[in-house]
Amino acid sequence: MDLSGLEAILFSGLALVAAVSGLLVIVQRHAIYSAMFLIITMGSLAGLYILLEAHFVWAVQVLVYAGAIMVLFLFVIMLLNLPREDVAWATHDRRRILLAAGLAGVLLVELVLVVGWRGGSMTAPPLPAGFGTTETVGRLLFTRFLLPFEITSVILLVAVVGAMVLAKKHFD
Amino acid sequence: MQVPLSAYLILSAFLFVLGVIGVATRRNALIIFMSVELMLNAVNLSFVAFSRFLQSMDGQIFVFFVMAVATAEVAVGLAIILAIHRNRETVDVAELNLLKW
Numbered sequence: 388m389d390l391s392g393l394e395a396i397l398f399s400g401l402a403l404v405a406a407v408s409g410l411l412v413i414v415q416r417h418a419i420y421s422a423m424f425l426i427i428t429m430g431s432l433a434g435l436y437i438l439l440e441a442h443f444v445w446a447v448q449v450l451v452y453a454g455a456i457m458v459l460f461l462f463v464i465m466l467l468n469l470p471r472e473d474v475a476w477a478t479h480d481r482r483r484i485l486l487a488a489g490l491a492g493v494l495l496v497e498l499v500l501v502v503g504w505r506g507g508s509m510t511a512p513p514l515p516a517g518f519g520t521t522e523t524v525g526r527l528l529f530t531r532f533l534l535p536f537e538i539t540s541v542i543l544l545v546a547v548v549g550a551m552v553l554a555k556k557h558f559d
Numbered sequence: 560m561q562v563p564l565s566a567y568l569i570l571s572a573f574l575f576v577l578g579v580i581g582v583a584t585r586r587n588a589l590i591i592f593m594s595v596e597l598m599l600n601a602v603n604l605s606f607v608a609f610s611r612f613l614q615s616m617d618g619q620i621f622v623f624f625v626m627a628v629a630t631a632e633v634a635v636g637l638a639i640i641l642a643i644h645r646n647r648e649t650v651d652v653a654e655l656n657l658l659k660w
Contacts, residue, residue, distance in 0.1 A: 400561045402570045409574050409597055413581035416641050418589040425593050428574070432600055435567070439611040444603075444619050456596070456633050463637045464589060467644050472587065487583030491576045498572035502565050509564040509612050523616055524623065532620050539627045546631030553638035556645075 398438060418464045418471045429453045440514060443524040470488040486520060567608035574601035588640050588650040592633070599629050 389525045408427040415421045436445040517523045528536045574597055581594025603622045610618025646649055 394640060395562055398566065402566070404566065406570065406573055406629070409577045413577055413585065413590070413594055413595060415590070418587055418593075421590050421593050428597065428653065430598060432604055435570075435604060436607055439607045439622050441569070441607045441622075444607055446624050447623065447626055448603075451630060452596075452600070454599070456630060459633055459637060460589070460593065460600070466641070467589075467650065469587070469589070469650065476645065484584045488580060491580045494579065495576040498576070499569055502568040502588060507638065510561045511564075512614055514611075514614060518614070518616070519610075519619060527606060527616055527620055535624060537620060539624060542631050543627060546634045550638040552632040553642050 394438060398435070401434040401438070402433040404428075405435070417459070418469060422460050422464060425460075426453050426457050429457070439519075441519045443519060443521045446521070561573050564608060564612045568605060571601045571604040571608070573605070586651050588643070588652050588655075591652065592636055592640070595634070596629065600624060612626075 405428050408424040408431070411424040412421045412428065415424065430446060433445050433448040433453065435444075436448060578594045578596075578598030578601060582598065585594065585600065603625055606618040606622045606625070608618075609624075610616060622659050626643050640650055643655065649655070
């Protein structure tokens with residue numbers, strides 16, 4: 388069964404949703420709308436991971452990014468109860484914004500040119516069995532990448548302790 | 560028609576540049592933080608795309624580590640934003656100029 392036509396349609400749809408909601412993240416006047424559109428962006432990226440045969444990464448993206456991290460964001464936004472900004476872009480430093488947008492445009496053109504110039508039109512090769520499954524990822528994490536994996540747990544521990552200390556009301 | 564690698568990379572570049580614009584122009588610390596997350600996601604997309612097209616699992620493992628570090632970063636960063644808001648009643652980065660020369 389030839390599914391490549393369907394793949395192209397799915398890619399276009401998901402890429403469009405990701406790009407548009409990514410744009411909407413940075414132009415909102417209230418942080419809560421930004422967070423909502425960021426969730427949509429992450430969801431469509433999760434769909435792209437399915438297209439790329441990365442099943443484990445898909446699950447982690449939905450659970451950790453769209454789930455845990457964004458819930459934390461929404462929690463903090465609600466907790467701070469920020470007022471709506473008057474304008475999304477501060478008008479009095481227009482020069483800085485133009486400079487930033489110009490530099491970002493140069494960066495984008497450069498990235499696209501590099502991609503188009505070197506090996507960008509590569510098509511997907513066939514994959515070995517079990518590519519991207521939880522089993523394969525788990526095997527690699529506990530064999531070749533055991534040391535980084537253990538260090539990651541230390542980073543998470545430090546982050547938990549640090550966050551608790553920082554968010555405490557009074558330093559003793 | 561099969562989706563080429565360049566399509567994924569261009570989408571990734573676009574999302575990354577959106578994140579750069581957000582960090583450089585917005586003044587709400589929370590939105591700046593979300594733009595950083597957008598950039599991390601863009602890079603993750605590149606990693607997964609390369610992993611697929613080079614038939615190597617290493618990219619996906621790297622995405623796993625990027626996500627772990629992003630989680631740690633969000634936890635600490637949001638705690639810092641909370642502490643700043645408690646002391647200064649604002650999250651506008653233009654008003655947080657104590658360390659500015």
